Amino acid sequence: MSGEKFDAIVIGAGMAGNAATYTMASRGLKVLQLERGEYPGSKNVQGAIMYANMLEKIIPNFRDDAPLERHLVEQRFWMMDDTSHVGIQYRSDDFNESTPERYTIIRAQFDRWFSRKVREAGATVLCETTATELAQEGGKVIGVRTDRSGDVILADTVVLAEGANGLLGARAGLRRTPTSENVALAVKEIHFLPEDVIDQRFGLHGNEGCVIEAAGTISRGMAGLAFLYTNKESISLGIGCLVSDFAATCESPYELLEAFKNHPSIKHLIADSEVKEYAAHLIPEGGYKAIPALFGDGWVVVGDAAQLNNAVHREGSNLAMTSGRIAGEAIFEVKSRGGRMTKRNLALYKTMLDDSFVIKDLKKYKDMPALLHTNSRNFFMTYPKLMSEASKNFMRVDGTPKIENERATTAAFIKARSRWGLVSDAVRLAMAWR
Amino acid sequence: MTVAVTKLRVEDKLFQNRYLVDPGRPHIKVRPHEHPSANLLALTRICPAKCYELNDKGQVEITADGCMECGTCRVLCEASGEVIWNYPRGGFGVLFKFG
Numbered sequence: 378m379s380g381e382k383f384d385a386i387v388i389g390a391g392m393a394g395n396a397a398t399y400t401m402a403s404r405g406l407k408v409l410q411l412e413r414g415e416y417p418g419s420k421n422v423q424g425a426i427m428y429a430n431m432l433e434k435i436i437p438n439f440r441d442d443a444p445l446e447r448h449l450v451e452q453r454f455w456m457m458d459d460t461s462h463v464g465i466q467y468r469s470d471d472f473n474e475s476t477p478e479r480y481t482i483i484r485a486q487f488d489r490w491f492s493r494k495v496r497e498a499g500a501t502v503l504c505e506t507t508a509t510e511l512a513q514e515g516g517k518v519i520g521v522r523t524d525r526s527g528d529v530i531l532a533d534t535v536v537l538a539e540g541a542n543g544l545l546g547a548r549a550g551l552r553r554t555p556t557s558e559n560v561a562l563a564v565k566e567i568h569f570l571p572e573d574v575i576d577q578r579f580g581l582h583g584n585e586g587c588v589i590e591a592a593g594t595i596s597r598g599m600a601g602l603a604f605l606y607t608n609k610e611s612i613s614l615g616i617g618c619l620v621s622d623f624a625a626t627c628e629s630p631y632e633l634l635e636a637f638k639n640h641p642s643i644k645h646l647i648a649d650s651e652v653k654e655y656a657a658h659l660i661p662e663g664g665y666k667a668i669p670a671l672f673g674d675g676w677v678v679v680g681d682a683a684q685l686n687n688a689v690h691r692e693g694s695n696l697a698m699t700s701g702r703i704a705g706e707a708i709f710e711v712k713s714r715g716g717r718m719t720k721r722n723l724a725l726y727k728t729m730l731d732d733s734f735v736i737k738d739l740k741k742y743k744d745m746p747a748l749l750h751t752n753s754r755n756f757f758m759t760y761p762k763l764m765s766e767a768s769k770n771f772m773r774v775d776g777t778p779k780i781e782n783e784r785a786t787t788a789a790f791i792k793a794r795s796r797w798g799l800v801s802d803a804v805r806l807a808m809a810w811r
Numbered sequence: 812m813t814v815a816v817t818k819l820r821v822e823d824k825l826f827q828n829r830y831l832v833d834p835g836r837p838h839i840k841v842r843p844h845e846h847p848s849a850n851l852l853a854l855t856r857i858c859p860a861k862c863y864e865l866n867d868k869g870q871v872e873i874t875a876d877g878c879m880e881c882g883t884c885r886v887l888c889e890a891s892g893e894v895i896w897n898y899p900r901g902g903f904g905v906l907f908k909f910g
Binding site (some may be wrong): 415422488505550554613654655 | 856861875902
């Protein structure tokens with residue numbers, strides 16, 4: 378590879394890296410993609426839900442051969458206490474359309490497929506290669522060094538798609554390593570069950586899928602979320618909380634996961650399943666305020682490495698794909714104008730990204746991470762317990778006059794948070810949501 | 812089928828996973844210390860692969876073989892220099908079949 382120079386080197390073969398590489402290679406740029414895993418996807422972890430629209434913008438006919446599990450027709454959100462859940466459920470036959478809008482996927486399989494498309498588009502993909510250092514000259518990134526040899530592989534631009542735990546950008550001083558308040562640690566298992574058992578337990582037919590997302594006492598007062606996603610013949614299930622909360626409480630992530638699996642609302646859904654993998658991964662949670670510098674002389678950063686994740690709507694991979702695509706388009710645009718990959722020219726990437734849903738959505742929720750972080754005990758412990766108590770008061774028929782049950786519910790809310798606390802929480806939540 | 816949560820062995824979970832260990836080249840190291848900091852001590856509880864353990868002198872040690880490369884320890888202890896963090900060489904480390 379020595380002596381060769383590329384239009385771009387992309388670090389990482391996740392969603393963002395594949396989107397960027399595909400976009401540039403299919404437009405005729407000479408692209409090298411480096412992946413440290415044995416195959417693309419072997420280091421990647423996601424829930425995983427994949428949004429069709431964002432992939433369609435890259436590969437319009439992806440449904441022809443992409444490995445998709447189930448398309449989602451039902452979403453449940455559960456607020457849990459130790460023995461119960463109060464939930465919202467939305468199911469619609471309208472999601473049974475010819476081009477469904479979202480699917481569950483298994484990343485190791487999906488990423489291999491995406492990588493095949495990337496190679497077909499003409500990019501050079503080098504696996505089992507860890508990029509160890511960005512090479513710079515006069516403040517400009519000129520290429521990368523890898524663990525294969527000490528030589529610099531030269532490129533006009535380096536696209537950093539190295540994920541939430543990316544080392545290169547941080548080592549080169551282009552951005553900080555995320556702080557513990559800005560990343561969540563999620564652990565996940567994949568449970569195999571026969572397809573018809575999953576269909577029966579969730580009331581599904583054909584390729585229909587169901588998603589459960591849950592918050593409450595399962596995260597033991599930490600800011601966190603648990604999930605259960607139906608795949609064709611398996612269920613992905615996990616829980617994640619902020620690393621800063623884990624460090625403060627010293628709760629163990631696998632114990633949280635076991636407790637979630639043993640919760641009476643979950644246990645029967647995964648009974649008799651065979652666990653085939655246990656995974657852990659960091660998720661960027663800092664939102665808009667945690668986004669680092671996105672471009673500079675000879676480089677751009679995309680996806681999780683740029684903290685592009687919408688935690689409120691748990692959209693990560695679609696922001697990754699979109700930022701990767703936009704970075705690729707911006708680089709192609711600069712190149713086709715005959716421009717050099719200077720900071721000034723690459724600002725086009727940010728302009729285009731600002732104009733997309735990626736930055737607009739993150740801006741909308743810019744105050745949410747701080748709110749959930751400072752109020753985690755109330756939002757993840759007190760309120761779920763109160764909601765459960767209120768529901769129980771409402772449901773139980775035991776001869777107690779209804780008015781007394783209602784008073785007990787109101788009194789419990791006021792005792793736990795005070796009138797002022799309740800109003801203030803509601804206002805702060807509304808402000809952060811706005 | 813009640814599972815005693817407290818008796819859970821994370822080793823049983825990691826047994827499901829595939830790893831290609833790079834013998835003699837651990838990708839994470841703990842700097843020698845007298846007494847561990849709060850963050851370093853927390854890793855003995857919060858590392859999802861339970862790579863970190865206390866030795867009989869009350870110091871934190873790491874065995875990186877079961878590491879899932881999540882980076883939690885890097886986020887908490889790299890800046891202070893207590894943990895030296897690198898990725899495994901290309902192709903080595905955890906290999907997710909599903910991810």
